[in-house]
Amino acid sequence: MLFIPLPFVAALLLLILFGQMCLREQAASRHFRILVLLLCLLAIVIGVRWGYGIERVLPAQAIIASAVGPLAWVCFAAFVTEQGNRLAHRFWPSLLVAILTVARPQWIDVILIAIFAWYAVALGRLAWAGTDALDLARFDDAPLVHRSLQVMATTMLLAAIADSLIAMDLRVFDGSHAAMIVTAATIPLVMLLGAAAAIASRNPSSPAPEAVQPTPASDDDAHIVARLKPLLQTQGLYRDHDINLSRLARRAGIPTRQLSKAVNSVCGKNLSQYVNDFRIAEACRLLESGDIAITTIVYDVGFLTKSNFNREFRRVTGMSPTEWRAKRTPGPAQAVGVEKMVNVPHPTS
Template identity: 45%
Template sequence: MLFVPLPFVNALLLALVFVFLKKSNGATATRAFLMLIALCCLQSIVLGLRWGYNVDALRFVQPLLAALLPPLAYESFRGLVDQAAPGRFRLAAAPLAALVILGLMLAAPILLDSALVLLFLAYAVALARIAWRGPDGLGLARLDEAAAAHRALWLAAFCLCLSALFDLVILFDFERSGGSHAAILVSNANIVSLLLIGLAARTAGHAQTETNTEPEPAPQTATSEDAEIVARVDALMTAQHLHRDDTLNLSRLARRAGLPARQLSQAINRVCDMNVSRYVNDFRIKDVCTLLRQDGITVTEAMYRAGFSTKSNFNREFLRVTGMTPDQWRKAESRDLEQKDRMAR
């Protein structure tokens, strides 16, 4: 019977994720995320060959691929913040990390595992710093997907920490038992973090759009200028139905309002006590309710016409705004209309 190591199954799943993301969003808009998923897939294949079929020569390749993962993960998610060209250090981070690891492999292999642990932890902290800004910090994410992309960002940071923890456990295993459990730990444990990183990349990549200016956390007290800004955007949203654009992001909304993205985000946060994503989704839910009052309009049709692109996000936001599911709301609306008709008679 043919033996198929678990990392190969993981690689197949990641390959499917790669194809799905490429078809749904295109290769250009999500290039960094596609590269990240491809790297996770390649690393899974190497793990399968190294520990499943004892291809010992790959022990030199495995650390190099591992060194590329954190910088590429950071660069992928950093691309959801703004479209500013990365500096020289960011561009050189991945090859530089690989060169450092290669140097340690040749000159000081005893430091190799410690260096990888520090590398993963450092980039986990960097991702967490981006995530700490909240969904509005991901200005290149579509507003209806910003929350999902934000959760994916936290997941990626967690996975880098998890990989560092696995490396520490493997290092401890070599110290205690000469690596007797290393094969199981590496092939069955690291694939979990690789798969989760791949799925996080797929979620965040699916949310990616174009161009943005990075917002910053807003003070808590609203000003009269903030109220004027929100009133202007309210009028713009109502008159032009901007929320119906399912690719709308913070940058596009700010351009239509003639405001810096940071100023717009802060004003909405202070006046409405919510992020921009929820602010726009409130308009979408109101639009859905208006559409559902019409005969012959299905919930799915109303959802797409109002600007939602996924049913899961729509159902969650509809419940948040109305306190009911769409079907429950429609039944309640029908009962109210019947009651009004009886009273009118």
Template identity: 40%
Template sequence: MMVTYSSLRSHQAMIFIPLPFVVALLLLILFVVVLRRDEEVEPNRPFLVLILLTALQSVLSGLRWGYGVQTIGVIMPVIAAMVPPLAYAGVSRLVRTSRRPLPLRIALHAVPTALILSLMALWRDAIDIALVLIFVGYALAILLLMRPGADALRLAPFEGVVPAYRAIIFAAAALCLSAAVDTFVFLDFTWAHGEHALTLISVSNLAALVVLGIAAAAASRSRAPAEMVEVGPRLETSEDKQTIATIDALMETRQLYRDANLNLDRLARKAGIPARQISAAINRAMDKNVSQYVNDYRIGEACRLLAATQKPVTEVMFEVGFQTKSNFNREFRRVTDMTPLAWRQRKG
């Protein structure tokens, strides 16, 4: 989260542990959790670096505003400028594989940091405005990537697409929130000599906690008839019907939905159909995204296993392609409007 850097005037130090330190601790815990969760697969490195960078930024904010350590104000704008490019790079890894070579991508995303370094040497008063523009610009760029909805996350496994999509939207909102807070602090220094700066920064860190909480809640939430899953009415378009027939065949004959790592990109390769064509056909004909379509098959098979066998719910969950209880329960409720245990008891 950004803070205003052009004014380095001293303020009364907080007499308690600054809230930014609490935020940093929570971010470090989050980093450990994500690292352990992704230890069996290739991690999304931009997101991991982003978590560490925001933790460092929060610590520096606590030192600067909680204990009046003025010297660190020199490096804080540089760190702040790295946050939005990392967020965008992490989202890009779920959306598509960029055709640009890696050195060129790194160079492009290094431009904001280079700009801030140049302004620190040539025009310090413009740093705050530049940071606001960087944060808002990258937030808009992320939202532009997310225009197709959850289907934009072509490289994310279907199981977690909906929570990932929501978390990305919250991340873009957090960038805008940071820009708004920095603007308010800048105006406070300009018009009120920083009288409300400490309060604004404390509230902004509290808001960051709220945003993190909402993002976590979104990962555990995501409705349709209670019997076996059926697809909705299909649009009378020959190309859509042919596309869906091909995907249906893959699901029914090869049970492709059992692949826990299945994503839109992999589904498109197996079907020999462009990902955008699959997404458009399912969206038009069924009024749902591809992850919901695939998870409908998974839940349909889970319903059959729960009713016809005595397998534990966890075993059923893994067998049909889910890897986490939260995602399995969320999708099961979406499709059947009840929990897996309630479904089994009703059928039993």
């Protein structure tokens, strides 16, 4: 009977995902597609090494594995202005491991563990900063990107733990449990698949709203929010599908951190939720004003996907758009109720 190692199954799933991402180019950046392809190649090499016992692929496995963390960092750093494109994050781990495969192969296990742990911490710190730290992510996508970042950081940590267990088993038990540990370590690959799929998908599942811990508001914060409201209210910037924290900060002439802090302090929510409140307020009025199709409203108010629209609509109103339309009838009194519920001024057309 033909034996197919479990990592080969993971490689097949990753290859299918890569094909889907290539067909939907706007759904994922080039770096994310490269990351998925790299993971596919890593899964194949792992399957060859531990499934068929071919040790000659060990140097290639180490070099490929060392590139996962840096590439994952580059993928998510693209959503953050301050991170930029740091070349050190692209090259030094793989270069170091490539040198060690020739000069000091006995050090490779320790270095790989350190690389995975390093990028787990780096990605975790970026995730800890919250959704608003991803200032180049569109407000429509920011919660999904943040959730994927959390999964990626967790996966890097699991990879470091798995490599530590394998290294310990090789030294203490002569590798008698290594194959089993490697098989179990396929799970992080599947998690990476899920993270990449979340970034690539244009029809994501609805993540839970991010909890925001408000800080005491100052007079400056209130002034900043007062400057921000007209941009959204009068100019209708919330309708821009590509709007993000960085672009909004430039339009307002306010640094991104200062703008995010002001909205957090004054409104008790992140900027993505604040902008979406304007979108939902307008959606409520459109739902009451006539028989406009919900799919048309989704796009008109600034959302790109109906799933994100439905999630935010339920967050604000406590019901689905269909339920809202069924319970509401057009009229001035109802419009006032919408504005009070959403807690933003009436966005003018």
